[in-house]
Amino acid sequence: MRTRFAVIVALMLLVASCGVTRGDDGEGLHRIRMMVPNSPGGGYDLTARTAVKIMEDTDITGRVEVFNVIGAGGTVAMARLMNESGNDDLMMMMGLGVVGATYTNGSKARVSAATPLAKMVEEPEGILVPADSPYKTVGDLVTAWKANPASVTIGGGSSPGGPDHLFPMETAEAVGVDPTKVNYVSYDGGGDLLTALLGNKISAGTSGLGEYVDQIEGGQVRVLAVSGSQRVPGVDAPTLREAGVDLEFTNWRGILAPPGLSDSARDEMVHALTELHATKEWREALTKNGWTDAFETGPGFAQFLRDQDKRVESTLTDLGLV
Numbered sequence: 001m002r003t004r005f006a007v008i009v010a011l012m013l014l015v016a017s018c019g020v021t022r023g024d025d026g027e028g029l030h031r032i033r034m035m036v037p038n039s040p041g042g043g044y045d046l047t048a049r050t051a052v053k054i055m056e057d058t059d060i061t062g063r064v065e066v067f068n069v070i071g072a073g074g075t076v077a078m079a080r081l082m083n084e085s086g087n088d089d090l091m092m093m094m095g096l097g098v099v100g101a102t103y104t105n106g107s108k109a110r111v112s113a114a115t116p117l118a119k120m121v122e123e124p125e126g127i128l129v130p131a132d133s134p135y136k137t138v139g140d141l142v143t144a145w146k147a148n149p150a151s152v153t154i155g156g157g158s159s160p161g162g163p164d165h166l167f168p169m170e171t172a173e174a175v176g177v178d179p180t181k182v183n184y185v186s187y188d189g190g191g192d193l194l195t196a197l198l199g200n201k202i203s204a205g206t207s208g209l210g211e212y213v214d215q216i217e218g219g220q221v222r223v224l225a226v227s228g229s230q231r232v233p234g235v236d237a238p239t240l241r242e243a244g245v246d247l248e249f250t251n252w253r254g255i256l257a258p259p260g261l262s263d264s265a266r267d268e269m270v271h272a273l274t275e276l277h278a279t280k281e282w283r284e285a286l287t288k289n290g291w292t293d294a295f296e297t298g299p300g301f302a303q304f305l306r307d308q309d310k311r312v313e314s315t316l317t318d319l320g321l322v
Helices: 002-018 043-057 071-084 096-104 138-147 163-177 192-197 210-216 264-280 280-289 298-318
Strands: 032-036 064-068 088-094 116-130 155-156 181-188 204-208 219-224 248-255 290-297
Touching: 032 043, 032 071, 032 248, 043 064, 043 088, 043 116, 043 248, 043 264, 043 280, 064 264, 071 088, 071 096, 088 116, 096 116, 096 163, 096 181, 096 248, 096 298, 116 163, 116 192, 116 210, 116 264, 138 163, 138 181, 138 192, 155 163, 155 192, 163 181, 163 204, 163 298, 192 204, 192 210, 192 219, 248 264, 248 280, 264 280, 264 290, 264 298
Parallel strands: 032 064, 032 088, 155 181, 155 204
Antiparallel strands: 088 248, 116 204, 116 219, 116 248, 116 290
């Protein structure tokens, strides 16, 4: 009787374990986790949860656990990813901000050392001001900025090295303001930046627009210009080049896995993301959030990550931040 009971228990455990691991029936990923390297409600979180919902709703995957790991601009999450070498049930949403944070926080983790899965989207930055701001155009802001850089406070929802920081630094250089003189204030995500904007604690904010759709549509926040090559549909603002500033700047987001994955595990994850990219639901999400499709996998994305490491390190070195 004891032997029969032991066999039954063993079979039950085997069946239970099969329900939470990868299946061999060709139906794709069954158990996967998506790590988000910042707080709920931020750009990474929005992109990750949008992607996960679509993958679940279209049966590309089973249930996906999304969890946030907060700290040091994404460096804490990046360290966790690197420490889970060979773990084939973990993905991490990331982007330019995480690249910069690894440098400014003195981390040895590099995005180019993880397993590249897919670059997903690009997003222009915007120069944002509260509705009652005296700056009606980018020209107004630039005039005040050049006259007294310290008097113009620029806020961003990312730490030094992130897109909200790199964008005003490159903008300053383009208009003839010394980037080292820029009065930049870092906020912990888009929510805190919005509070500072609406409270007139800063002169202007730099951020992606997806997090501020409601405030822009409601007239609480105005967009002076967008940084991409084209205007953003539904946003009444010129590109920087149309406003006389010779600069084009885009943020981006992509997905990594831990280092040390087998080729088959990596290919399975890439296949799932490729299926996501092909859905009409993802195309609708791109339009809704003002994201530009930038899908790229394989060696192209791997080289892109290496180039981003070099780009950010060079910029931060010039600013004396690393």
